[in-house]
Each structure stands twice: as structure tokens, then as C-alpha cells.
Amino acid sequence: MAVWPAWELREHGSVTSWYAVRLDLPDGGRIDVLAVVAGGGVSIEEVRAQPPLSLGDLTALADWIEEPLLEATGVDSRSPYEHLGAPADRHPPAWPRGVEGWRLVAEEYRAAQTEGVDPVYAVMCATGRSRRRSLKLIAGARDAGFLTPRHARG
Known part of the structure; x- marks a missing residue:
């Protein structure tokens, strides 16, 4: 090569x-x-x-x-997402539904922001869900009050 x-x-x-x-x-x-x-x-x-x-x-x-x-x-092969797992796993990890799931999504989202990595990707990795489903989980966490609103609607 x-x-x-x-x-x-x-x-x-x-x-x-x-x-x-x-x-x-x-x-x-x-x-x-x-x-x-x-x-x-x-x-x-x-x-x-x-x-x-x-x-x-x-x-x-x-x-x-x-x-x-x-x-x-000469690049370090440790990824900032290494601790999160892969989003494309054939069998996504069990993820709690409802309020508990939204709370965990919010924790993953905020932790990724703190680390300076893509929060949506972090949620994808943590949940094993697609981008679309992860965005729905994030929206649910926002609606439940675990994350701040993205912007004011007018």
C-alpha cells in the first residue's frame, strides 16, 4: 500500500x-x-x-x-468517539424509553458538546440508532426539558 x-x-x-x-x-x-x-x-x-x-x-x-x-x-488511532461504540452496530444496545431515555440522551449530548465532538453523532453512537432517530430522541429530550430549546419560534 x-x-x-x-x-x-x-x-x-x-x-x-x-x-x-x-x-x-x-x-x-x-x-x-x-x-x-x-x-x-x-x-x-x-x-x-x-x-x-x-x-x-x-x-x-x-x-x-x-x-x-x-x-x-503517524496519527493517533484513538477516536474521540472510542468510548461511545459504533452507530452501525447490527444490534443496538438496549436504550430506555421515555423520560429515562431522554435524560440519558441529554447527558450524552452535553458531554459531547463539552468534549468538542459532534453531539448528534455521540447520541447515534450511544443509542445505536440512525441519525434521524437520534435527532428524534434529542427533540424528545428538548421537549421534556432536559436540553435547552434550539431557537425561539416566532
């Missing part, structure tokens, strides 16, 4: 870096990836593969390149 820096963005004390990654496969195939490294994790922006990747291989691509890419770039 070969890694080249593409560009870097520094903002508010954090760094987001893009890298060009090339994987030469044993069968003569090649995968070119534009990967983003931020917060100790890897995201994929663009993929070009010859021959084309199967859907299963495409979903596993980030896992294939994450450790070697982080090692090559």
Missing part, C-alpha cells in the same frame, strides 16, 4: 487531512482511494478500483486501509 498526502485543513485546533492511497492487488488489480483522516479515524471520500469491488469488499475497504494509513501518517 502506498500513501501520499493530498491536502490538509487546520481549523479551531483540529486537523483534517486527505490522503491518496493506492493498493496494488496480487491479481494485477488496483484500488485508488481518497481517504480523510480526522479525529483518529478514517473516512473514504472516493474509490476507483480495477476490477470493480463487490459491495462486501467496498464496505470492508475502510477497515483494510485504516491501520496502515494511520501508521503511515
